[in-house]
Amino acid sequence: MTVTVEWYIALSVILFTIGAVGVLVRRNAIIIFMCIEMMLNSANLLFVAFARQLGDIDGQVLVFFVIVVAAAEVAVGLALIVTIFRTKRSINIDEINLMKG
């Protein structure tokens, strides 16, 4: 059984879906954060898969960018979470609803 590109797409979709559902349903900010990382990586997987399929290096280049941006995002995001925890003694995002209209 050869592993064709469809398999990668399927895996990527599954990963993305899990990440998206995780972002929407979980309450723990760190878990949500991890779900976001999962969605980013599902995209990365797709880039790499298509780059190999099409014999084009551009997709792989983009993945590096994504990884760099994700790293920066993690740094900022974790700092935010730490700050929120310090003020609220909780990282349950249901308690963070200052934006309610």
Next chain:
Amino acid sequence: MEQFFDIAPLILIFPIIGVLFNGLVGRRFVDYDRKTGEKWSGWFATFMALSSFVVVVLLNLALQASHHHAETVLLWDWIVIPSMELSIPWAMQIDTLSVTMMLVITGVGSIIHIYSIGYMHGDPNFSRYFTYLNLFLFFMLILVSGNNYLVLFVGWEGVGLCSFLLIGFWHDRLGKDGVMKNANAARKAMIANRVGDAAMILGIILTFWVFGSITFDEVFHKAIEFVAHHEEVVTLVGTDIQIALSTALTAITVLFLIAATGKSAQLVLHVWLPDAMAGPTPASSLIHAATMVTSGIYLIVRSNVLYELSRFLSHGSFSSSDLVALVGAATALYAGLIAFTQNDIKKVLAYSTVSQLGFMIAAAGMGAYIAAMFHLITHAFFKALLFMGAGSVIHGMEHGHHEIAHGHDGHDDHHEDDGFDPQDMRFMGGLRHKMPTTFWTYLVGTLALAGIAPFAGFWSKDEILAHAFATDNVEISSVMTIVFFMLAAAAFCTAFYMGRQLSMVFLRKPRHAAAEHAHESPKLMTIPLVVLAVLATVGVFINLPEVDHTEMVPGATLVLEHWLHESLGVFHLESELEPILGEDIHIPHTPTSIDFRVAGMSLLLAVGGMLLAVFVVYRKSPGDASDKDPTQKIPLLWSVFGRLPVDSFYSKLIIPGFNRFAWWLSQKFEWKFWHDFIHENIIRDTFVWFAGLIDMLDKQGVDGLVNGLGSATKWLADGIRVTQTGYARTYALSVFLGAVALLIYFLWPYIMQ
């Protein structure tokens, strides 16, 4: 000499300086130090009057040097309306007529100023009095110096104002019954003059309409031109209306006559003059006897051409000039009869003034303009003299009364109220010995007024009577015969009431303690009396008639006639019109020679009247202040004339009617109709209704729109804000859904395949 014409404006400038001095600072001088303050205030005003007099004398010399040729001194263009071709200059006409008037005004005016310093001594409003007196001179000189009717009218109104101010000078003095009689008298003068002044304005407007100008020379020139060219119909300037020339002239001359009846106190507007005696006596003397009241005569004499043309155009039927003569003669007789019944020394003189003004008006109406002016001048002398003499008598009586009030026990509370009035002749008597200078000067004035030769009044009155009697004049108008008899009767009345006055005031025994204690007045008052007495005597030489066409006194005969010849257009009418019209023009002529029939008769009447009064009727009575007057036995005299029929007519019929009309206007028209109906019901209610409408529109329309916008936004926001949950996942979900929607949008074509 002729360069003196250029200084003519000074005659107006001097009095106005006096007005400014006394009006602005005079009071401070007097308040600061009474004695010297009064001297400054009084003598400054007098000096200004004298300065004007000197200028007038210089003008007189200038006129003599230029052979009586008139000169117009233009001061400035006053009213210029190019579209109407109307140009009214403020110019002074210096001709023999105006200078004659100015000489009388400033000459007699100066003497009265001096007299006033003595008379007004101690009055709290000393400087105010002199302000008015100078202001009067200013306006009176404007009146006679103007070269057109409008400038004349400015002076006319100005002297009316001064008259009002001086009659009401003691406006806070109450009469015996508590009425403000002085203030009322001032108002009466003002209102009676309104009637005449309204006619004057109408006359001026009509003059402009007919002749296109109101400058004397232009109007008279145009009028002569119309007659010379047989223009029987004239077109009013600026309109298409045409009226007959004779009608226009009649209307103008009658309107000017009405103006003259107001200012010169003729029937039926004379009622204000006797009441005007409420003012200070020197003011009565200057304004209400010598000068202002002669403005009406001046107006008619100045308009002589219009009056003569009106007479000529009526071709022997009753003309406006005849009306003038009749009004004058009727006034002369009527006022003469009323003077019989007056007990107030000044009122007798006031009615006498009305009567004498009637003589002048009658003379002017008959065409005897020179005689009118002659009588005007002599009357100014002797009537000013009589009034000032009366002032001196009142002054003496007041001091006498003062003395007895303090003499008994040195207290003021000893006040026997016997109704004493310092002006009432019944309380006088025997003053001849107490006040000799006043008596002798008064006697001269009385003889002059009564018309007894050789005093001035005889000659001027005789000239008027002779004119009425002259046969060639009677041919022109039969009215002259009636006028002659009325004037002769009036002359008799004059002599009689003056004899009565003389007898009651100066002769017999004193009838009151005040008369016993009366004193002669100070020198400041008696010297002017002497000066005027001299003038009243030598006034003859102003216009001495000839005897059988030869000069009575070489060089001094008919002076006034020669002097005024150039200024009166009437003397040139015949020579101007006869060659063009080719027919004889009858212009009344005053005989230049004395007519011994008339002179004898008038002298007989005067002496007879005088002797009758002094030695027969008033020989014994009244023996006491409460005695009846002997003339009360004459039927009708006291019951009709004594009750002042015209005054009664006004106060019983006109004034109640007017008051009722005024009441109706104020209550019914003004309040009920105008206020309640028009304002309250119509205007206010409409406004309120409209305001209600606007209010509704504002509250429900504008406010509704703005509030609705606000509440709609709020409602919308309430709907939208529920989407903002504040939960991060909601926002994430919306991002996902958005992404899905975008995907569906972009992939739609592929999906549909």
